Amino acid sequence: MIPPRLIFRKGALKILDQRLLPDRVKFISVKDAAATAKATKDMALRGAPLIGCAAAFGFALEIRRLRPSTSAGLRSLARRTASLLKAARPTAVALFYAADRMLNMALGFAAKNPGRFTAAARKELLDLIDREARLVTSEDAAACLAMGKLGADLLPKNCVVMTHCNAGALATMGIGTAVGVITAAHKLGKVKRAYACETRPYLQGARLTIWELMREGVPSELITDNMAAHIIKTCGVNAIVVGADRIAANGDTANKIGTYGLAVIARHHRIPFYVAAPAPTIDLLAYDGGAIVIEERSSEEVTFVKGLRIAPRGVKVRHPAFDVTPASLITALITEKGVISPVTRENIKKNLAK
Amino acid sequence: MIPPRLIFRKGALKILDQRLLPDRVKFISVKDAAATAKATKDMALRGAPLIGCAAAFGFALEIRRLRPSTSAGLRSLARRTASLLKAARPTAVALFYAADRMLNMALGFAAKNPGRFTAAARKELLDLIDREARLVTSEDAAACLAMGKLGADLLPKNCVVMTHCNAGALATMGIGTAVGVITAAHKLGKVKRAYACETRPYLQGARLTIWELMREGVPSELITDNMAAHIIKTCGVNAIVVGADRIAANGDTANKIGTYGLAVIARHHRIPFYVAAPAPTIDLLAYDGGAIVIEERSSEEVTFVKGLRIAPRGVKVRHPAFDVTPASLITALITEKGVISPVTRENIKKNLAK
Numbered sequence: 001m002i003p004p005r006l007i008f009r010k011g012a013l014k015i016l017d018q019r020l021l022p023d024r025v026k027f028i029s030v031k032d033a034a035a036t037a038k039a040t041k042d043m044a045l046r047g048a049p050l051i052g053c054a055a056a057f058g059f060a061l062e063i064r065r066l067r068p069s070t071s072a073g074l075r076s077l078a079r080r081t082a083s084l085l086k087a088a089r090p091t092a093v094a095l096f097y098a099a100d101r102m103l104n105m106a107l108g109f110a111a112k113n114p115g116r117f118t119a120a121a122r123k124e125l126l127d128l129i130d131r132e133a134r135l136v137t138s139e140d141a142a143a144c145l146a147m148g149k150l151g152a153d154l155l156p157k158n159c160v161v162m163t164h165c166n167a168g169a170l171a172t173m174g175i176g177t178a179v180g181v182i183t184a185a186h187k188l189g190k191v192k193r194a195y196a197c198e199t200r201p202y203l204q205g206a207r208l209t210i211w212e213l214m215r216e217g218v219p220s221e222l223i224t225d226n227m228a229a230h231i232i233k234t235c236g237v238n239a240i241v242v243g244a245d246r247i248a249a250n251g252d253t254a255n256k257i258g259t260y261g262l263a264v265i266a267r268h269h270r271i272p273f274y275v276a277a278p279a280p281t282i283d284l285l286a287y288d289g290g291a292i293v294i295e296e297r298s299s300e301e302v303t304f305v306k307g308l309r310i311a312p313r314g315v316k317v318r319h320p321a322f323d324v325t326p327a328s329l330i331t332a333l334i335t336e337k338g339v340i341s342p343v344t345r346e347n348i349k350k351n352l353a354k
Numbered sequence: 355m356i357p358p359r360l361i362f363r364k365g366a367l368k369i370l371d372q373r374l375l376p377d378r379v380k381f382i383s384v385k386d387a388a389a390t391a392k393a394t395k396d397m398a399l400r401g402a403p404l405i406g407c408a409a410a411f412g413f414a415l416e417i418r419r420l421r422p423s424t425s426a427g428l429r430s431l432a433r434r435t436a437s438l439l440k441a442a443r444p445t446a447v448a449l450f451y452a453a454d455r456m457l458n459m460a461l462g463f464a465a466k467n468p469g470r471f472t473a474a475a476r477k478e479l480l481d482l483i484d485r486e487a488r489l490v491t492s493e494d495a496a497a498c499l500a501m502g503k504l505g506a507d508l509l510p511k512n513c514v515v516m517t518h519c520n521a522g523a524l525a526t527m528g529i530g531t532a533v534g535v536i537t538a539a540h541k542l543g544k545v546k547r548a549y550a551c552e553t554r555p556y557l558q559g560a561r562l563t564i565w566e567l568m569r570e571g572v573p574s575e576l577i578t579d580n581m582a583a584h585i586i587k588t589c590g591v592n593a594i595v596v597g598a599d600r601i602a603a604n605g606d607t608a609n610k611i612g613t614y615g616l617a618v619i620a621r622h623h624r625i626p627f628y629v630a631a632p633a634p635t636i637d638l639l640a641y642d643g644g645a646i647v648i649e650e651r652s653s654e655e656v657t658f659v660k661g662l663r664i665a666p667r668g669v670k671v672r673h674p675a676f677d678v679t680p681a682s683l684i685t686a687l688i689t690e691k692g693v694i695s696p697v698t699r700e701n702i703k704k705n706l707a708k
Contacts, residue, residue: 022666164580195672198656198665200554200578206657206665214666221670224554224656225580226518226612230677233614258580260587261619268618302552302578303560305659311552311560312376312568316575318549323584 002169002212005050006057008133011064013057017044018170022211033062033081040088040095043202047171048245049140049278052094055085056133059102063129069117071110074125078106090293091254091322093246097280098136105132137173143278143336144174151181151241151276151334155190160237162195162228165256166208167243167276177276178241179212181334186218194220195237197228199256201302201319225258229265240266244277251327251343252289253277257320263329272331279335279352289324297321356523356566359404360411362487365418367411371398372524376565387416387435394442394449397556401525402599403494403632406448409439410487413456417483423471425464428479432460444647445608445676447600451634452490459486491527497632497690498528505535505595505630505688509544514591516549516582519610520562521597521630531630532595533566535688540572548574549591551582553610555656555673579612583619594620598631605681605697606643607631611674617683626685633689633706643678651675 003025007014013036014027028044030036036058039045045054062081068074082103086096109128113121155161161182168179175183185191194213199205206222213220223231231237240262246254253259253275266273286292299317303309311317332341337354340347357379361368367390368381382398384390390412393399399408416435422428436457440450463482467475509515515536522533529537539545548567553559560576567574577585585591594616600608607613607629620627640646653671657663665671686695691708694701 023663197580198554200552200580203664206669210669211666214669221672222656222665223672224611225578226551226554226615227672227674227677229615229618230611230674231672233677257578257584261580261583261615264583264619264622265615268622302576305664306662308660308662309377310557310659311576312565315560315564315568318575318577318581318585320581320584323581323587 002215005045005170005173006054006137008057011061013054013061015039015045015054018046018208019044021207030058031061032065033058033084036061037085037088046204047166048092048094048243048281049172049177051089051092052098052280053137053140053173055095056098056102056136058085059099060129060133063106064126067122069122071114071117074106074110078103089295091245091295093283094280101136102129102132105129140172140278141174144172144176144180146336147177147276147278147334148175148180148184150339151274152185152188152190154274154332154334154339155181155185155239157190158192159185159190159239160193160235161191162197162232162237162240163209164197164205164242164258164262165199166204168209168212170208170212171243176212177243177278179209181241181274181276182213182218183216186216191218194218195231196220196222197225197258198222199258200225204256228262232265232269232271237271239272239274241274241276244275244281245322246286246292247275247277247282247333248286248288248292249284249348250288250345251330251333251348253325253327253330254289254292254294254322255325257323260323260325263325267329273329274332274334275330276334279337282335282348282352289326292324294323295321356569359399359524359527360408360491362411365415367408367415369393369399369408372400372562373398375561384412385415386419387412387438390415391439391442400558401520402446402448402597402635403526403531405443405446406452406634407491407494407527409449410452410456410490412439413453414483414487417460418480421476423476425468425471428460428464432457443649445599445649447637448634455490456483456486459483494526494632495528498526498530498534500690501531501630501632501688502529502534502538504693505628506539506542506544508628508686508688508693509535509539509593511544512546513539513544513593514547514589515545516551516586516591516594517563518551518559518596518612518616519553520558522563522566524562524566525597530566531597531632533563535595535628535630536567536572537570540570545572548572549585550574550576551579551612552576553612554579558610582616586619586623586625591625593626593628595628595630598629598635599676600640600646601629601631601636601687602640602642602646603636603638603702604642604699605684605687605702607679607681607684608643608646608648608676609679611677614677614679617679621683627683628686628688629684630688633691636702636706643680646678648677649675
C-alpha cells in the first residue's frame, strides 16, 4: 500500500517527504501556512490535487495558530494566508481553488459574525475551518474513485497503457487520477502492461509511479521519456493516460513537461490520449492554454541528479516544469463528473454544470 | 577544442574514455582487438563513425601483435579478428564496414602472397594494414567536413536548431556529423541558438554535445528529452539535425533512442528533420528498418545515474539503445556525397553511386 501523504492532527500537518521516495518513507511536520508553502515550493509534496489539499490544511493550521478574535482580524489573516499559500507554485490550479475555498469560508464566517468573536464563535470557526479542509481532502479522494471507474471503462481489455509523471495516489489523497485509472482497470483484470515514463528532471515516474504500480501489483515497466515513441510503435500501447495541473476553459491542458510531446506521439500513432483530473483542475478563467503560467524551475534540478552533477559547469539550461497540450490532441478529459469527449468549450461547461 | 578521440601509435591505441567526460579527460590504452572491442562494448568510446575507426585500428593492432607468417595464418587471424570486433555492438553499421574493409584488405594481401611470407612481405603487410586503418579515419574526417558544409547550407539564417545524443566530434574523427553541421553553420554566423537534448539514459547530450557546443562557442542550451516538443513549439526551433547508426536501403534510420519521437514531433510542427551520416552508415543489405537489429542494453544503465540508484529495487526496465525513424519522416539525408531529398530508395542509390 501507499503511505499516507498528509496527516492532519490538530495543530500540525505531517507531510510525506516525496523527495526521499522510494528510498525512505519519512514525514515532515509543519505547524503553519508558511512552512506548508515552503514544503510545496521545495517539492516535499507535489501533484496538483495534493498541493490543493495541503493548502487547505495549511490554511487551517494558520487560523488555529493565530486564533483571530475579531471579524476584521480573521479577514486580514485569511487573505494574507491564502496569498502566501497561492504563491508557492504558479501552475497547479487546485492550489488556488483550495486556498480560495478556505478564504471564502473564512470571509463568510467573518460576515456572519461581525466585530469581536464570542468564545463559542471562536470554537465554531476552528471547527468550521478544520471541517472544510477535511472536506477538500475527502472530495479529492472521492473524485479519484469516480475517475478511476470512468477511466477504467474507457480502456480496452488486455490494455497496454502508458503514463507520464506521477498522477497517482502520491499526487492526491485518494487512489490517484491517471494512475488511479490504471489501478482501477487492473483490478478489473484489464491491464496487460503499464509503462511509466521516468519523467526527467525530477524523476517522478521512476521514483513514484513505477513504485506505486509495483505496490499495486500492476505488470509494469519503466522507460526513459525518450523511449515512449519506440515503445508505442513496437509494444502495442493502446492508450495513454496522464493527469493535469490546470485545464483551460477550452480544454488546453497544462501538465508535467513531456506531456505535450507524448500527446503528439499518441496522435501520430492514432491511439487515445486521456487526461484524468478532478473538476477543480478546470480553470474557467483561463480562456485557453495561452493564459496558463508555466513555472520555470531552477537549472540545478536538471544538471544535478541526487546531488551529482551530470552536465558541464556553466551550461545554460531550460527548465519549464510544465507544458500545454492543446485540446485538439486530447481524446477525452475524465473528471469525477463524467467523460468529456470531444474536448470542447461547450462540453466542458456541460460537465462542470453536472 | 575537443580532445583527440583515438591516438594510434605503432602497437597501441589510446582511447579517450568518454564515460568520464566532461569531468575528466583520460585515455585508455589498448593493445589488441579484444581490448578494443571491450572498450567499445563498455562505451568508453561511442558514436557510430568513431566505433568504425576504432575497429580499423583494433584490427591493425591485432595483425601487428600476432604478425602472421603465412597467407593461411593471415586469413584465419583476419577473419577471427573481424568477427571479434563486429560482435562488440550490433547496431552501428560503420563497425561492420570498417571491420570488413580491413578484412578484405588482409584477404587480398593473402591472395597476392600465397604460402609463407618473406620478411619484406611481412613488413609490407603491416604498413598496408596501418595505412588502411588511417585511411578509414581520414576518410571519416573528410566526410564530416563535407557534411558540415552541405548541412550548413540547408539551415536558414538565424537558425534555431536542435540535436539529440552526440553526433559530434566526439562521435567521429572529424568535426562530427549532426554537430558538425551546427558548428559549420555557426562559423558562417547562421546559428541563433542550438538546443541539445540530454539523451537519457546515457546522457550523451548533457555530457558530450553541450560540452562540444560550449567549447565551439555556439549559443546553446541543454534540455531534458521530454522538453523537446515544448521548446520546438515555443522557442522558434526551425530545424532538427541528428546522426545515424545505420540507414536501411530505403532510408529508414536507426539512431539513438529518442530520435524517432523527435522526428514525429518535428513533423507535427512542420519543421525539417535532417539526418547527417557518412555514406558507410547506409546498409544496402538492410531492405528497410525492419531488418535493423536494435541493441537492448542493461537496465542498470537506466536505473543508475553515476552509480546512484534512481528507481526502486526490483523494477522492470526496458532499454532499447536505438530506435528506427521511417524515411517518410526524414526531410533529407546528408552524406559526404550530397543531400538526399526526398529520402527514397532510388535517391539513396544515386547518392552512393557518386
